[in-house]
Amino acid sequence: MVMFLVRQLGHRAVVVPLQCRILPSATYGNSSRFDSGTEQNDQSGLQLDIPVDRLKISYSRSSGPGGQHVNKVNSKAEVRFHVQTAEWIPEQVRSELLMRYKTRVNKAGELVVTSEVSRSQHRNLSECLQKIRHMISEASYTPPEPSEEDLALRAQRLDKSNRERVKQKTILSRLKQSRRVDFD
Numbered sequence: 735m736v737m738f739l740v741r742q743l744g745h746r747a748v749v750v751p752l753q754c755r756i757l758p759s760a761t762y763g764n765s766s767r768f769d770s771g772t773e774q775n776d777q778s779g780l781q782l783d784i785p786v787d788r789l790k791i792s793y794s795r796s797s798g799p800g801g802q803h804v805n806k807v808n809s810k811a812e813v814r815f816h817v818q819t820a821e822w823i824p825e826q827v828r829s830e831l832l833m834r835y836k837t838r839v840n841k842a843g844e845l846v847v848t849s850e851v852s853r854s855q856h857r858n859l860s861e862c863l864q865k866i867r868h869m870i871s872e873a874s875y876t877p878p879e880p881s882e883e884d885l886a887l888r889a890q891r892l893d894k895s896n897r898e899r900v901k902q903k904t905i906l907s908r909l910k911q912s913r914r915v916d917f918d
Contacts, residue, residue, distance in 0.1 A: 784863060785822055790814045791859065796850040803853070810850040811858035813866065817845050823870060830873035845869075 793808035817828050817839065832839060839845050847869075849861035880888075 783822065784866060788815055788820065788822065790844075793855055796853070796858075798850065800853055807853075807855075809853050809855050809858060810848060811855060811862050812846065812848045813859070813862040814840075814844040814846045816843050818843055824874070827870060827874045831869060834873055835869060 790813070792812045792814075794810045794812065795808055796804060796810035798804070817823075817831055820828060823831070831845065835845060838847065845866075847862045847865045849858040849865065851861055852858050
């Protein structure tokens with residue numbers, strides 16, 4: 735289902751298409767929660783639904799090429815949200831987000847994501863939302879537990895590398911011993 739987000743920009747209303755599904759929300763009452771519909775974390779089963787009403791979306795002038803048009807249109811999208819109060823993200827994922835992306839978090843505790851890759855507000859906003867989905871999925875990833883075979887193979891490799899290290903150490907020690915000159 736295609737949803738539209740209407741933003742007031744000066745005297746004009748800007749319609750932004752969002753490729754998402756509306757999910758029923760018991761947490762926010764009558765508000766809707768939006769889901770990308772494509773991504774899902776395999777390990778934890780975390781569904782990446784982003785409530786757009788909890789995000790602060792702003793537009794500004796974009797830098798780069800574009801001729802006279804770039805000076806007239808606010809095409810750079812900036813999306814921010816307060817990480818600690820985002821109930822739609824699990825607690826451990828929030829703490830991982832703060833650790834991984836501490837350079838993108840401002841002093842107020844907001845995660846700031848910008849995009850100016852396109853000359854279109856719509857594409858830049860969808861790029862920002864995609865970046866947020868990607869950040870959340872990376873922060874929620876947990877590596878799989880190693881199997882017994884993997885653990886045994888690691889132990890074998892560690893033993894072999896230790897034996898090789900000790901062997902090289904004794905060879906070097908003997909070489910240095912043979913270089914010594916005895917003056918007695």
